[in-house]
Structures are given as structure tokens and as C-alpha cells.
Amino acid sequence: MNKIIKIGLIFNFFINDAVNAHVTTKYTNGLYSYSSTFVRPNGYTKNYYFHAIKVRIFTTGLYSFTSNSTFDTYGSVHHYPVELTNPSKSMIAYNDDSGGGGLQFQINLTLQSDKTYVLLVTTYSSNVTGLFTIIVEGPTNVELIQNDYFVLESSTTTTILPRVTSAYSAILSSYSLKFSRPSYSPYNYYYQAIKITTTMSGTYSFVSNSSMDTYGYFYDGSFNPSNPNLNLIASNDDGGDSNQFRINVTLQFQCKYILVVTTYNYNITGSFSIEAVGPSRVYFYSITSTTDQYQLCNSYTSLYPNKSSVKKIIVIVIPILIVLIIIIIGCCISRYNRKRISRHHQNVQTGMLSIPNIQRIEIAIPYTISLTRTSDRFEEQPPSYESVISSMRMQT
16 A cells, blocks of 8 residues: 555656646847837837747647846737737737846746747837847747737738848048038038938838947938038937937838938048848948939839820831831842942953953864955056046947
């Protein structure tokens, strides 16, 4: 009996140990000045940076999500997808300070293996950035994937747009061009003009990174250093971290923009980099001729002509093509005739030159005519005048 009791206790020990066993999964990332913003659940502004994590569960069970960071975090778990304009609609649970230290969130809930979830990591206060770690404990490992898509709610459809990061690096040196910044008189600010194009319309964020105190200007279509206020649509000085600019601007596909990178103080040189985040890749082109004119996006019209324009083009172009074709055909015929006449003359001259070289063929004559007597008659002298007169008298 005692052996049976011992075996039962050992069995219960292993069962309880298996039930209470937890597997830990960790995930580390950060909130940055170029991260997306939204109005968090129970928030009051649109300036809460957030990081979305797609959660994949392999085994149904109870899971715990705990944050670890130097700032006051705020977390919420949602069904997939999340509508950022109304995040409470898909929210399952949220928490602020149940984790350690009184500033970290902890969310405990049962998740199903056949469903997809999203964990939104944000902050209690707005405009806060920094690194964080998420610790997940549960019966098995979970897959935590950075969700590179955010969801925008519209009146009819829900559109999923990617967040793509593009980078560009350059140097402001003593050989760089100079100009006078808008509203500043000294003409001693080094600058770099960069043409910007995208493959998708949307809102983009441009953030500088440099040891210099940078200043950014965004232009629509063209930039004239002699008139820096012309076509200026956005500018910023210290919207980023550590005296760096941050420009959030809505760009249109097939439109050209120019980003001018300069400094807050004049005669400053150094290296810098630009990081752009938006729904598609951003293409950077360093330019030296800053007055090149491009079609302004505010006056943008379709690049494809309408039907009336096509008809006008056809009416003008087709007659010109017909005349050109007739002229070309006439030139070809004339050239052909000249070549043919030239060949004919060459053949005639060649034939005449080759006659002396032809071998003579002697033909046997069946009879001959003697010309001796005929020639003898021609050699006789004509009758004298006196003999002719006398002969005439005798006849009369």
C-alpha cells in the first residue's frame, strides 16, 4: 500500500510540474521618432508611438506578456487585424502597470492556437521613445513577428499599407553649395539638395542623423537657392532626437520633390544620413542643378493624354508622315534610275573599248568583180570643148 501511495505521489508531482511548466520567449525592439503614432486605448492625443507585434500561438493555453523598459509602457492585445482609428474595436485586453516596478504592463490571457493576435506596445505618456523587451511565458514557445503593416480604416474598405525604411548618406563639405536659409540673411549655409521620388502615395517621415545640428526643408517640384521660400511645403529643425530634423509630409506618386539638408548654424560641415519611413521605398538622387523644373504636384495632371489630345496629334502627325514617305519613295526611285543610266553608259563604253580586241573572221567570197576597166574609164580625160562644138554642128 505504501508503495502504491509513493508511486501516486510521484505521478502527481510530475503531472503538477508539467502543468506548471512555462516556456519563455523574449522579443526586443524599440520605439523611435520615426515610428508610427496613433491614439492608444484610453489615450487623449494622436502622438503615442507604437510597435505592433504579430503573435502566433502553437498550443492553446494561458500566456503572460510582460514588458521590460526604462519608460512607462502600455500594452494591449488585439484580434488581427487592428484598426488604428478605432483600436478598441479589436482589443481583447490591455494593461498599464501590473508588471514589475510599477511602470511595466503585464497581460495574462488564454489564447487559441488557430487564431492570430497582435500585441501593441506603446507608452503611457505621448512622444516617448526608447528600447523595450517583451517576455512571454506559456506552455510552449510563441512566434513574435514585427508587424510591418498598419491598418487604416476607411468608409468602405480597410487598406493595409507597409512601412518601408530607406536610407541616404552624404557630406556637407567646404566644396558644397551655399545659400541663405529662408528668413535668414547670411549666405553661408552649406546645403545638399536631394531629389525625392516614391512608388506609392502616402505619408512619409524623413529623419536626419548627424553630429551637426541639422535643418531640413522640403520643396514641391523645384528648389531655387536664390528664392528658398518658393515651392517650400515643409521644414523642421529639432523634431527628431539630438538636434535632428524630422519632416512628416504627404507625397504623391509620379511627383518630384526636393529635400534640402543644411545646418542650423552657418559655415558648418560634416557627414549626415537621412532615414525615410513610409508605405513604399523612397529613392534619393543627389542633384547639383537645383533649378531644374519639374511639374508641381499641386497642379498635377494625368501623364496620359486624353482622347481629344490624341486625335489632335493624329490629325497633325499622319499627314506629315505621308508626305515624308512619298518624298523618301521618290528619292529612292530617282536614285535607282540614276544608277541604271550610269550602268548603261558604263556598258556602252566598255563595249566600244573592247571592239579592237575582237578577232577578225575572214569570209570566203564566192566571186569577185573586176574593177579594172571601171577605174580605167574614170581615168580617161574628158572631151575638149572644140570637139563637142563640132560634133553638135555636124548633127544639125
